[in-house]
Amino acid sequence: MQTLNLMLHPELKNDLPEKIIQFGEGNFLRCFIGWMIDRLNKKNIFNGRIVAVQPTPHGRVIGKLNAQDGLYTTVLRGVQNGATVNEKEIITSVSRGINPYTDWQKVLKCAEDPAIEYVFSNTTEAGLSYNNEDKAEMTPPQSFPGKLTLYLYHRYRYYNGAADKGMYIIPCELLEDNGILLKKLIMKYARQWNLPASFCEWLNEHNKFYNTLVDRVVSGYPKDEAEEFNKELGYADELLVCGEPFHFFAIEGDDCLKEKLPLQKVGLNVAVESDITKYRQRKVRLLNGGHTANVPAAFLAGLDTVAEMMQDKTAGRFACHTIREIILPSVDMDKKMLEDFAEAVIERFQNPFIKHYLLSILLNSTSKFKIRVLPSLLDYHRKFGEFPQELLFAFAAYIFVYKPVRVDKNHLYGLRDGIEYELTDDEENIIKLDAAWKLYNGTPEGAEATAAAVIEDVVLWDADLAELNIVQSVGAYLYRLDKEGSRSVMESLL
C-alpha cells in the first residue's frame, strides 16, 4: 500500500505562503486548527499554511508529516442534528513540520517571515507552564512558553521592534484564560532572562494574546480499523485522525481578528466575542459536568465507555434526565442556548464511533466534581430551594468509586465485579478518601460517617459544605450503592 504524499496525489500541491506557526502537531490540532484553515483555503479565503513545531523532544509526528508532504486525512463520524455524518478529507493546510531540537534555526527563520503573523498552540495543559531550568541560551528551551519567548524576541530584534510586526497569539490549551496565562509566562521569562524592557513594551503593545475555548472530541488514529481505512482510501496514512463532526471554537477577541481570520465565513462554529465566559460555563457545566455527574454511577453499573452508558436503558436515561432536568435549569444563561447545547452534548455522548473510556473520564474526579458538578448542586438549591436527589446520588457515586482495596501514592485501586480497577487523583485526595472509607462498617451510620468525612473536608471543596446538611442524604445513597448496586438506585430515581 502506498503512503499518502504529493507523489501519489500531485493535484493536491499548493504553494500558499506560510502564515501560521503552530506549537504542537498532535491529533487535536490536526483535526481542529489544521482542518479549519484547510476549510478557509478551500474557499480561497485565508490562503495560508501552517508550519508545525514539535513541542517536546519525544515527538513521533514531524517525521511522518514531512514524509507525507504535510498531507493527512481527517475522518469525522457521528450523528449531527439527527443525520449521520461520515466525512473523509485530505488536509493540505500544513506545509511542513520542524523538530526544534535538531533545527532550532529553522524555527527562528520563521520569526523573520513577515507573512507569519499567527501563533497557535496546543501543548496539553502541562505544556502551558514555566520551567525554572529554561535559559535564554538554550536552543531551544524545554517549555513551549520558553520557546515562544525566544521566537518573539528574535522577531522583535530582527524588525527593530516594529509596531506592525507583532503577532496574533492564540493558544488552544484547555485552561481558563489561556491567552493571559501564556502572556504572563512569556513576561516572566523575559524578566528572568534579563531581556530588554523595550521588548516587554513591544510584547505588550504590539502583540495580541487571545483567550480561547476549544471543543471537539478527537479520538485520534483508529488502530482497530486502520486496515479498512487503508483499503477504502487507497493509501496508508499514518497521521489519519478521527474525530466527531461537532466543533466549537470560542475566541475572546475583537472585530480585527474576525476580519483577519474569518473562520465564521466558511460556516465554522466559531464565536469571536469580547467575553467567552458563558461558553466556558456552558461547556464545563453541561458537557464536562454531564460526564462527571453520570460516569461514576455508570461505571459502577458495569459500563465502560460513554457510548455504552448512553445506550444502556437505565444509565442512558439517567444521564439524559440529569443533563436536561437538573444541570441545565441550574445554570443561569439563555435557556435556548443551553437547550441546544444540551441536546448536542447528548447526541455527542451517543456517538458510536467514539470510544471514550469512563475510566479516562474518572481521572482526577475530585477536582472535576468540585468545578463541574458542585456548582450545579448549589445553584439548583439556590434557585429551587431544594437539593436535586440526582446530584446527591452523583456525589455518593463519586465517593463510592473511590472505595479502596488498596492505595499507592496517587493511585487508588477499587473492585468492580471482582476485577480491580485503577483511579488516579492527587495523592492528598486519595489519602482523604482512603481514610474516609475506613469509617465504613457496613451500616447506615458507617456510610454517613464516610460521607461526612468527605463532604465536610473544607480543603477538598474550597468551601464549607457542612452547613448544607446533605451528609445524611449522601450517606444514605452510599449505603444503597453498597447494598443494592448503582443500577437499582438509578432506576429508583427515574
Ligand SMILES: NC(=O)C1=CN([C@@H]2O[C@H](COP(=O)(O)OP(=O)(O)OC[C@H]3O[C@@H](n4cnc5c(N)ncnc54)[C@H](O)[C@@H]3O)[C@@H](O)[C@H]2O)C=CC1
Ligand atoms: N483529543 C481531544 O478530544 C481533545 C483534546 N484536547 C486537549 O488537547 C491536548 C492534546 O490532545 P491530543 O492532540 O488529543 O493529544 P496528542 O497526544 O495527539 O498530542 C499531544 C501534544 O501535546 C504535546 N505535549 C505533550 N506533553 C507536553 C508537555 N509536557 N509540554 C509540551 N507539549 C506537550 C505533544 O508533543 C503533542 O504535540 C490535551 O491536553 C487535551 O486535553 C482538547 C479538546 C479535545
Ligand SMILES: O=P(O)(O)OC[C@H]1O[C@](O)(CO)[C@@H](O)[C@@H]1O
Ligand atoms: O470530561 P472529560 O474527561 O474532561 O472529557 C472531556 C472531553 O471533552 C473535551 O473537553 C472536548 O472538547 C475533550 O477534551 C475531552 O475529550
